[in-house]
Amino acid sequence: MQPIRVAVLGAGTVGAEVANQLLSRAADLESRVGAPLVLAGVAVRDLDATRRPALPKELLTTDAESLVLGAHIVVELIGGVERARELVLLALESGADVVTGNKALLATHGPELFAAADRVGAQLNYEAAVGGAIPIIRPLRDSLAGDDVRRILGIVNGTTNFVLDRMDEHDDTLEEALADATRHGYAEADPSGDVSGTDAAHKAAILAGLAFHTRVPLASVPVEGIERITRDQIRASRETGHVVKLLAICERLTGPDGKEAVSARVHPALLPRRHPLASVRGANNAVYVEAESAGSLMFYGAGAGGPETASAVLGDLVSAARRHVIGGPGLAAPPSSGLPVIDAGLVSSRYQISLTVRDEPGVLARLASIVAEHDVSIETAQQTRAAAGGTATLVIGTHRAPEAALAAVVTALGGAPEVEAVAGVLRIEGE
Amino acid sequence: MQPIRVAVLGAGTVGAEVANQLLSRAADLESRVGAPLVLAGVAVRDLDATRRPALPKELLTTDAESLVLGAHIVVELIGGVERARELVLLALESGADVVTGNKALLATHGPELFAAADRVGAQLNYEAAVGGAIPIIRPLRDSLAGDDVRRILGIVNGTTNFVLDRMDEHDDTLEEALADATRHGYAEADPSGDVSGTDAAHKAAILAGLAFHTRVPLASVPVEGIERITRDQIRASRETGHVVKLLAICERLTGPDGKEAVSARVHPALLPRRHPLASVRGANNAVYVEAESAGSLMFYGAGAGGPETASAVLGDLVSAARRHVIGGPGLAAPPSSGLPVIDAGLVSSRYQISLTVRDEPGVLARLASIVAEHDVSIETAQQTRAAAGGTATLVIGTHRAPEAALAAVVTALGGAPEVEAVAGVLRIEGE
Structure with missing residues (x-):
């Protein structure tokens, strides 16, 4: 068989690892493919090889375009969006297959790239974009292709799961846990994309698009990170038999017009400790899928590295x-279901609202009437007198209600004279 | 697009469900495929429709051959081996793609069928053969195609997992738990294929062949079922922080000649309670995969139904x-790695051997020397005096040693005058 020329774009941790395995495991990979895989080159921004000691200098190039145009398969691992988009489009338009792990690229330009691949019958594979080594893209795209996915709950960011797990296990503050994540190499120097939920939002958009066969723009994914999670909230969650996890949630639901729609969102949530996702520790990832016929499935493993x-x-x-060896076009993107993305305010949730309130008679009654005014009903309310200072802690658990109503309730409660502070708001999932 | 004609062979639980979904979800499935899927017919052994009230009579036929020859895709769900093999080969040789969930067929004739599919560029898909709805075939075949799988531990039989779980949770005997499984519909009228481990062995052969890209004949898979698991063993496992699970184990290991080889086997084993597989309850299935680069992955869900x-x-x-819609041949079976299957006696395990022994001085020393004579070393030994009768229970945990040596140890211990009975032998996995 003719050798298959592979171009690797980017020589970061993953790019260097892929390039090295292509070199060191050539015979093994050839036996699996049925033809030799030849590393045509590795595109880098600058040729300062000191940072990439393990890669042979003669394979490095700064001319990514030429490398792409001479390759059968292009592996895009440079990250970022604009430059990656240019190079992936160039590759697909020249007929090359593309492998990428670039979640930001797929979340923002996925449909354009899939269309470009389909036009020429090229393949665009992106298993690495969500859940690291965990196979989740292929199961959703192919194995569940004949089923109806109802819901996905995913722990898709290892850094934040490590941080929340440390806070739960070691009673750390957010700052302590984050410092620990950096020390263990689970957080980058600037972990803001993880902590803010942006990374998880990219993955939520990709998963929702795939599961529901529709376009889910990144801008339609509401995001809340873990920045405001306090040790007190984690402690309180332990007491009620919950654990706090940052979840990517993709749901198929019924819109206000009675028609089906989808939602993708990212926020910290309380999960019951018996939920399969509750036991996902450290920097691991897991994706929990509920499908019409298949029931509940879980995919678990290392999410990064x-x-x-x-x-x-x-x-x-x-x-x-x-x-490539056997010929024929790549598998096209499935036709769109055209399901619309629902307005974020219409999604129903259950809230747990923690308030610091004045410790005086009638407070609960007055606050309960504020909640009721917004058509939200209270499921549980627990008031604990503070040791001193004339304040008490009131934790209100609501029944399921639209996000917009719940947000209005939180605002109204925050403005009530009886409330000194809204100590925290968490959604409850997985019950 | 031209309609795609689908033949369903068999109208049992799964066949009827597939046929009904093809009828009731036609528009939905067409939108996913990009062409209509037309149910050409359902092949049954006899036309007595009373057992299949939900299927339109005019779709039923006893002429499976004609149905196969007129179809683009054949779904084989008749079970059994010989007749299924004939029809699947007929389908593939006529150029039709085949979908099957027939684990016995694949475990015994897999290589022949894959070769037949590759000759004509047809597809042979069998995600349903292992783990019910859990996507495990595609992840192993495609997602992990570039990695080296080292080991698979699978809970792949729901009936036996339900039984062992009941024994653990409710302190039931094997008979009570099995009766309960039948009552709940988790065990068939004749559950011998489940209880004996045969069903799990089929799946182990399929998984090992797929994970290690080699041929693993069913006859090379040693099988031990759960027939001899006692309530005492389950109780003892609780005390040591273990749980008993029936495991399908597929391993890549080094043979006595220093070369790589593979092993597939099925037996009950002690797993530490903190192992991810230990928490797989009821009739659920899960497959735990350890790969060189990917690390540990787990796939979890309903295994049957x-x-x-x-x-x-x-x-x-x-x-x-x-x-079929986009054209081109199906993805061929990967070339064989040619890895041999190791002789079962050479596989290393750790044993936990429970003995009823005479309660007299020097027993442990004499039995320990029997173990040592076979080059097996003892890791733990715990002796508990019985309430009456002059006997004691001695539980010996061995270090890792070849199966053949361990089997010889058990035989020798059973023949020792100090030993009244070998109460049980369990392998320890997942540590």
Whole structure:
């Protein structure tokens, strides 16, 4: 068989790992593909090789365009959006197959890229974009292709799961846990994209688009990070038998017009400790899928890391190469279901609202009437007198109600004279 | 687009479910495939429709051959081996794609069928054969195609997991738990294929062949069922922080010649309670995969049931139909790695051996020397005096040693005058 020329774009942790495995495991990979995989080159921004000691200098190039145009399969691992989009489009338009782990690129330009791939019958594989080494893209795209996915709850960001797990296990503050994540290499120097939920939002948009066969623009995904999660909230969640997790939630639901719609969102949530996702510890990821016929499925594993992500990239690469060997076009993106994304305010949730209130008679009654005015009903209310200071803590658990109503309730409660502070608001999921 | 003609062979629980979904969800499935899926007919052994009230009579036929020859995609759900093999080969040789959930067929004739599919560029999809609705075939075949799977531990039989779980949770005897499984519909009238481990062995052979890209004949898979698991063993496992699970184990290991080889086997084993598989309750299935780069992954869900298995079949059907729409051959079976299956006696395990022994001085020393004579070393030994009768219970935990040596140890201990009975032998896994 003719050798298959592979271009690797980017020599970061994952890019270097993929390039090195292509070199060191060449015979093994050839036996799986049925043809040799040849590393045509690695595109880098600058040729300062000191940062990439393990890669042979003669394979490095700054001319990504030429590398792409001479390759059968292009592996995009440079990250970022604009430059990556240019190079992926160039690759697809020249007929090359593309493997990428770039979640930001897919979340913002996915439909454009899938259309470009379909036009020329090229493959666009992206198993590494969500859940690191955990196979989740292919199961959703192919294995569940004949089922109706109702809901996905995903722990898709390892850094934030590590942080929340430390806070739960070691009673750390957010700052302590984050420092610990950095020390263990689970958080980057600037972890803001993780902590703010942005990384999880990219993945939620990708998963929702795939599960519901529709376009879910990143701008339609409401995001709340873990910045405001306090040790007190974690302690309180323990007491009620819950655990706090940052969840990517994708749901198929009925819109106000009675028609089906979808929602994708990211926020911290209280999960019952017996929920399968509650036991996902450390920097691990897991995706919990509820489908009409298949019931509940869970996919679990390491969500990040160089070798783990490289495993997903190489799986995509071998799949693309096998298709290249036997001929025929890549599997096209499935036709769109056209399901609309529902307005975020219409999604129903249950809230747990923690308030610091004046410790005087009648407070609960007055606050309960504020909640009722917004057509939200209270399921539980628990008041605990503070040790001193004339204040008490009131934790209100609501029944399911639209987000917009719940947000209005929180605002109204915050403005009530009896309320000194809204100590925290958490949604409850998985019950 | 031209309609795609689908033949369903068999109208049992899964066959009827698939046929009904093809009828009731036609528009939905067409939108996913990009062409209509037309149910050409359902092949049954006899036309007595009383057992299949939900299927239109005019779709039923006893002429499976004609139905197969007129179909683009054949869904084989008749079970059994010989007749299924004939019809699947007929379908593939006529150029039709095949979807099957028949684990016995694949475990015994897999390589022949894959070769037949590759010859004509047809697809042979079998996600339903292992783990019901849990996507495990595609992740192993495609997502992990670039990684090296080291080991698979699978809970792949729902009936036996339900039984062992009941024994653990409710302190039931094996007979009580099995009766309960039948009552709940988790065990068939004749559950011998489940209880004996045969069903799990089929799945182990399929998983090992797929994970290690080699041929694993069913005859090379040693099988031990749960027939001899006692309530005492389950109680003892609780005390040591273990749980007993029936495991399908597939391993890549080093043979006595220093070369790589593979092993697939099925037996009950002690798992530490903190192992992810330990928390798989009831009739659920889960497959735990350890790969070189990807690390540990777990796939979890319902392992059986009509709608669940139909979900996997329909996923395979939609995937095959999409490929049919865009053209080009199906993805061929990966080239063989040629790894040999190791002799079962050479596989290393840790044993926990429970003995009823005479309660007299020096027993432990004499039995320990019997163990040592076989080059097996003892890790733990715990002796408990019986309430009466002059006997004691001695539980010996061994270090890792070859199966053959451990089997010889058990035989020798059973023959020692100090030993009244070998109460039980369990392997320890997952540590």
